[in-house]
Amino acid sequence: MCDGKRWYTSTKELQQASLEFCIACRKYQTLRLRVDVQTPRTLLAAVDAPSPHSKRPCRTRVPRLRARRVIWNMPTATELKSPIFALKDVVRLDFGPAFEGSLESVAWPQRLKEIDFSWGSLFNQPIEGVEFPPSLLELRLSDAFDQPIEDAILPKSLQFFMFGDDFNHPVDDIRWPPSLEQVFFGKHFNQPIEEVVWPSSLKELTFGYRSRFDQPIKDVEWPASLRQLTFGEAFDQPIESVTFPASLEELAFDTDFNQPIEGVTWPDSLQRLAFGFLFNQPIDNVRWPASLEEVCFGKHESQGFDHAIMFSEFNQRVDMCAWPASMRRLTLGHKFRQSLQGLGTWIPNLEIFHFLDHSNGSGDEDSLLRGIEWPTGLRQLAVFRDSRLDGVIIPSTVEVSRLCNESPTW
Structure with a gap:
């Protein structure tokens, strides 16, 4: 092995080169970590847990892993109920197809900005008792999700909210976050929206690809901030009496x-x-x-x-x-x-x-x-x-x- 100029001649030189490489990798801002049943449990150590090498005479100089993005492909969120050091700086958390558990009592990373179930997750658990992190900007629910959310407490910081294909519950009484800018409904959503109080910040409303939404919109009060409105495949309602927002x-x-x-x-x-x-x-x-x-x-x-x-x-x-x-x-x-x-x-x-x-x-x-x-x-x-x-x-x-x-x- 060499540094591009000469071959290393001692084990010590090789160790120093490896150390620098490990430090560089673990400081890389976009490091992604996939967690599944085969992941070493040492990577899921708690924030306040001692270093795994604390009893060794010579401690490692390699910093502990701190991921920026995590794909959680465990069946449940049991390990997430306590803060994990490797997830301390995570800004995006994706739940994979193996996850079907509850989100209640999850200790979310403090800097978390995105939660995404669109990676084939079968998640279909209530979220009305979930306390989402106050830093959250984007939430994408799975295609399998079909739970009422009118009593859910969405974080005030949320800007992007996407429902999956199976969701089809009333949305009249949802308390939309005041900062919400984009809302996407999936294939099976077909609920009245004339009583919905949309957030004043909403810019984009989409009834998705092959959407079955086909409800009257004559009396809908669109937010004055709305810029983009997209209806899906099944929509065929009169629009000559509709008052579209001046901002559209x-x-x-x-x-x-x-x-x-x-x-x-x-x-x-x-x-x-x-x-x-x-x-x-x-x-x-x-x-x-x-x-x-x-x-x-x-x-x-x-x-x-x-x-x-x-x-x-x-x-x-x-x-x-x-x-x-x-x-x-x-x-x-x-x-x-x-x-x-x-x-x-x-x-x-x-x-x-x-x-x-x-x-x-x-x-x-x-x-x-x-x-x-x-x-x-x-x-x-x-x-x-x-x-x-x-x-x-x-x-x-x-x-x-x-x-x-x-x-x-x-």
């Missing part, structure tokens, strides 16, 4: 939504709007907000607006409504067959146009783009890989992307 910047609907929108009063701050697969309502008389930048007619991907949105039943005229001058991006899906002549006049500032026709080589998919008046600022055009562009004149400044043809899975 992004609104997304998923697969089943197909309600009239010509009478909707959109928030003045709305920038992004997405409709799902089944949406096919007239938009001639829609009063778009002056702030609107992006509209997508199609299957809203959970990854966000920057990914392709391919499938949509939308096939209504888009040349009759007054598009705002702020519009920069438009996505039209695989069923759209209306005229696009004059696009550069209706939406003169359009920069990104996704025309995701899925005609599978029928021979007429290029007709809507031939002779089109392109917006002068257009810089990106996305079409399906098999789309025919014969006779379509595209400005040299426009980047053309061809996306893969894939069939819907629903």
Whole structure:
């Protein structure tokens, strides 16, 4: 073994090199520790426990291990009921698939910021008697969790709260932390929310991927701080009488939504709007907000607006409504067959146009783009890989992307 310059010639030199390496490793800020039934119990010594080498004439100079992130894959939290030295500085605690125990009487690390059960944990124990650490910022419950939480005491510091797929209990009387900014509901949640008192700090509310949530929202009092609102797959409720918060910047609907929108009063701050697969309502008389930048007619991907949105039943005229001058991006899906002549006049500032026709080589998919008046600022055009562009004149400044043809899975 060598230090890069010469070979070590004595055991003492090797010990010194190993010592420096051990010290460096144990001081590393992002050290991660996995705890399971095979973990040496010496690593789980209490904070006030003496060094394991205290009776030796020569004590080790290597500092005791202090992890920053821990994956707790023990069946219970029995060992966590007393402070553990190795967990003293932990900022994130993940519970693995082996954990199914109770969290009551757990002595949480004082600096803990994140608790995460989303690593396949089957945790489904009450948390109404749990005293969470006051430093906690993020809490992610497991997909198996389905316990009432209206009497749970969530820490005032909490900013991010995610429910797993199985949770489906009333949330009307939850005492939300005053600092909460993001709330995510899972697949099976379908409870009324018109009586919920949301925290004034809430910025993002999401009813997740394949969510079954389909409750009226006409009388919901949204917090004035809300910026992003995402509905899941099953939502199909009227929205023309809904009072959306003036702060809302992004609104997304998923697969089943197909309600009239010509009478909707959109928030003045709305920038992004997405409709799902089944949406096919007239938009001639829609009063778009002056702030609107992006509209997508199609299957809203959970990854966000920057990914392709391919499938949509939308096939209504888009040349009759007054598009705002702020519009920069438009996505039209695989069923759209209306005229696009004059696009550069209706939406003169359009920069990104996704025309995701899925005609599978029928021979007429290029007709809507031939002779089109392109917006002068257009810089990106996305079409399906098999789309025919014969006779379509595209400005040299426009980047053309061809996306893969894939069939819907629903």
